[in-house]
Amino acid sequence: MMDVARNDAGDLVTIEMIRGQALPPALWCPGELPGGDECGAKVQIKALNSKVMAAHFAARHAPGCDSSSEHSEDQPGDAGHQVDQGLRPVRWKMRLGESGQSQGPDGRHRPDDNATGNKTRRRRANAANGLEDTADDKSFSTLLLNILAKKIPASLELVIGTRPPELASSLIVGAANADKATYTDRWIILWGLVKEVRTSGYGSLILKLKRAADDVAILVDKTNMNRLGIDSSTNLVGRHVIAFGKYTVPDSDRPHLRVEIDALAFNPRLRRARPTAP
Numbered sequence: 001m002m003d004v005a006r007n008d009a010g011d012l013v014t015i016e017m018i019r020g021q022a023l024p025p026a027l028w029c030p031g032e033l034p035g036g037d038e039c040g041a042k043v044q045i046k047a048l049n050s051k052v053m054a055a056h057f058a059a060r061h062a063p064g065c066d067s068s069s070e071h072s073e074d075q076p077g078d079a080g081h082q083v084d085q086g087l088r089p090v091r092w093k094m095r096l097g098e099s100g101q102s103q104g105p106d107g108r109h110r111p112d113d114n115a116t117g118n119k120t121r122r123r124r125a126n127a128a129n130g131l132e133d134t135a136d137d138k139s140f141s142t143l144l145l146n147i148l149a150k151k152i153p154a155s156l157e158l159v160i161g162t163r164p165p166e167l168a169s170s171l172i173v174g175a176a177n178a179d180k181a182t183y184t185d186r187w188i189i190l191w192g193l194v195k196e197v198r199t200s201g202y203g204s205l206i207l208k209l210k211r212a213a214d215d216v217a218i219l220v221d222k223t224n225m226n227r228l229g230i231d232s233s234t235n236l237v238g239r240h241v242i243a244f245g246k247y248t249v250p251d252s253d254r255p256h257l258r259v260e261i262d263a264l265a266f267n268p269r270l271r272r273a274r275p276t277a278p
């Protein structure tokens with residue numbers, strides 16, 4: 001079901017936060033549309049006092065909203081408890097853009113879908129991975145707001161590109177825990193609060209994170225800067241950020257995660273850059 005909504009101020013709101021309020025606030029869907037915009041549909045509160053169904057949010061989502069694929073799994077007779085889904089793992093397939101190259105630098109397609117290359121990636125549906133293909137489609141933006149609202153389903157698995165499903169609990173690392181002794185050269189999802197933005201010698205943005213272990217930062221390359229319409233003048237300090245990439249410790253000993261493809265999102269979200277009308 002839909003776990004997180006936002007209010008007019010942009011704060012994330014869960015169903016538990018609604019309980020006991022005399023007048024529920026106006027709520028909106030913070031889910032992401034395929035183009036990167038927020039869904040923004042009006043959210044309604046259902047079954048808040050029901051004896052037969054768990055309270056939940058509902059909305060008439062815009063097409064492609066990544067919060068709309070969450071069907072209610074409530075069982076009759078459940079009086080407001082979260083319903084365990086049993087042995088079936090909850091699996092989210094993370095949305096990635098099409099900015100990645102579809103072939104290697106030598107012009108050939110990679111021969112092995114399960115081997116993650118440094119510069120090459122492609123995606124394809126694989127009927128052998130049936131469950132993977134039926135996984136809910138989620139943006140990194142929505143993953144971040146579920147983390148912030150502490151609404152990550154137990155035993156959640158994530159599918160990123162052509163990688164096999166991985167437990168979210170081992171893949172997602174908060175900045176405070178992202179020490180280099182544990183994570184160097186590992187592919188992780190790193191999240192934290194932006195405390196400072198610097199520019200690298202190559203024009204990339206370096207996002208310094210609050211209370212980050214070993215001062216690990218997130219490196220945003222120009223492709224992602226252009227995609228999100230951000231530069232060193234954009235006000236990113238105070239936003240939460242999430243990124244997927246490889247934890248790298250170069251010779252200069254400044255640990256960082258380089259954003260892979262477009263696996264980068266902020267909360268509050270940034271509008272993606274779009275061509276200006278002629």
Ligand SMILES: [Zn+2]
Pocket residue numbers: 029030031032039040041059060061062065066067068
């Ligand atoms: Zn929506």
